[in-house]
Amino acid sequence: MTKLILTTALLALTAGGAFAQQTVRMGTEGAYPPYNFINDAGEVDGFEREVGDELCKRAELTCEWVTTDWDSIIPNLQSGNYDTIIAGMSITEERDKVLDFTQNYFPPAVSAYAALTADADVKSGVVSAQVGTIQAAHVAESGATVLEFATPDESVAAVRNGEADAVFADKDYLVPIVDESNGEFSWAGEDVQLGGGIGIGMRESDTELRAKFDAAIQTMKDDGTLNTLITKWFGPEAQTF
CATH class of the missing domain: 3.40.190.10 (Periplasmic binding protein-like II)
Incomplete structure (x- = not known):
């Protein structure tokens, strides 16, 4: 019985650790500064790189960044090539028919x-x-x-x-x-x-992941971190929350 209890506890800890380290592939274009671009080191950079990394930290997720052409960004999400779209994509009724969006992390542009x-x-x-x-x-x-x-x-x-x-x-x-x-x-x-602000797009089936990012975005709004990053990348005259 003791062995069974210890084994169950070990499995629970392992499962919890695996959940905390869940890897989420963040899809972006890498060609739309200052939202997202490729820096001199060949890495994704910009406002959305900083926002995305901070969101993953708060949601206890591990982020991997994937770049793709804009005209195939939605099909590649639906095909499973990555898990999110964080690429300056405005929330619209038309897109909301094929995607789910988090709350906006950038005001209507x-x-x-x-x-x-x-x-x-x-x-x-x-x-x-x-x-x-x-x-x-x-x-x-x-x-x-x-x-x-x-x-x-x-x-x-x-x-x-x-x-x-x-x-x-x-x-x-x-x-x-x-x-x-x-x-x-x-x-x-x-x-x-135009639009309802910029949000993270994801597959309609990923409701749990959307909830995690929604919660993380809200904490960034509440503590002012999101406004700080908006001002950093878009200047002191930029619209904030």
Whole structure:
């Protein structure tokens, strides 16, 4: 009997240890600074890398980072190539039909137009955007002609080479491009707020994992850590919780 009790206790401790060390594969694009990018060491970096690592620490999970192209990021999640999407993905009704989202870890983002001239035609001209984004969907419904590209860099390049009159993207992504362009780029049109904020996307069946991340996000909101990271990566004027 004593041997049985000791064996049961050992199994319980082993199971508890395994649960605490559960590995979660965090899927991201690695091409959308300052949300996520690949640094000089070849590692995932940026706001979402810091947020994701802190969330995993608080949820007692081990994180592994996986990069993938944006246009296949949802199919690869559903195929089991990773367990979460943490890639600047805004919460929308359309995406919520195929994914589950945590509560947002970033407020509803402001999107903006950048062009070579401030009077660029963003209402009926040609506007570039990254494929599969809420920005591309907005342009398609705005009356302008949307020109979609696989990466955000390509959507910016389309303006430089004359394929598009303007690019429409998260303003946080465009700010350094406009600021560091030496006058090449200007803001055009009006800013637009889209989506319900940025959340972690995951498979609908992973309810327990979603609950863990939801709880961890809430603690980061409650103690101010999330606002600190937002300000660090997006500046003191960034919208916070």
